[in-house]
Amino acid sequence: MSQLEDILTFNKNFVEKKAYEPFVASGHPAKKMTVVTCMDCRLIELLPQALNIKNGDAIMVKCAGGMIEDPYSSTMKSILVSLYELGSEAVYVIGHTDCGMHGLEAKNMIEDIKKRGVNDQSFAVVRAQGVNPEEWLNGFQSVDEQVRSSIAVVKNHPLLPAGTPVFGLVIDPKTGELRSIK
Template sequence: MSILEDMLTANAEFCAHPPADYTQEDQKKSKLPQKQLALITCMDTRLVNFLEPALGIGRGEAKVIKTAGNGITGVFDGTIRSLLVCIYELGVKEIFVIGHHECGMANTTSESLIKSMLERGISKEAIHMVKKELTEWADEFHHPEQNVIDTVERIRLNPLIPEDVPIHGLIFHPRTGKIDVVMNGYQ
């Protein structure tokens, strides 16, 4: 069975027998985040069903934006666009940038990505089109805590983000669930 078939089978089972905590009331949850906050975090699989509960955040309470290394690459990149919708359309009042220890981006380089792309048949011309951004993005990440600081600063300096929105920087321990504050957005 393919991965798609596995997912469709799991979905049919889920819909036929939804978990008890998905009550009728829960199904009516608003798309607006109840806690009026947005999390920018990594796509690491170890954070799934672990990070939000470790922060006391449940379904319907926050907008969660996931991206490799929880980074921002430009003044209007995909993460910033998501934040703009969060703030101006969905009522988000605070932003939390949450990196994590043992992040795979710390070992990722543009060179390793390009090598893998070429091996998978991506043309040199296609790589050339994105090489500058790829290098700036992949080669810039060295340490998760510093990346959190850099991301918070990029958001804070972005002219599209209102000054009255606190932006916090946190580091998550993917083995223990412990959170450490790197930057307190209230200070």
């Protein structure tokens, strides 16, 4: 059976036995908070539990490294939607130690992409969009600096509601321990 078939079979049973009931919530975050964090698979359950966040408590925005680089990215758009349309009132940017984006160098990833058969012509298509893959695909060198830099993008956004608190944290993906970033 394929993974998709497995998922669909499980899902049918999940719905039939009403396993969703403990998760029922409104689409407006009860704790009026937005969390921006990394897509790392170790954080799926650990991060909410370590922060005492339950289904319906917070808006979660996830991307590689929890990096907010472009003020007009889908990540920043999600933050603004959460603040204006969903009732969120505070933003928490949470990086983590041992992140896959830590030390990720674009040139190495470009090599990996080429090994998988993507040719120079495809990279030319990317460049034609005004995107430099050597910059775009870079990770970061310091998680603290990454969090500070992401916070700055949010705080300096011209459309951020005045007075919105923006906090920075780093989480340990093993113990869930949080550290504040000043």
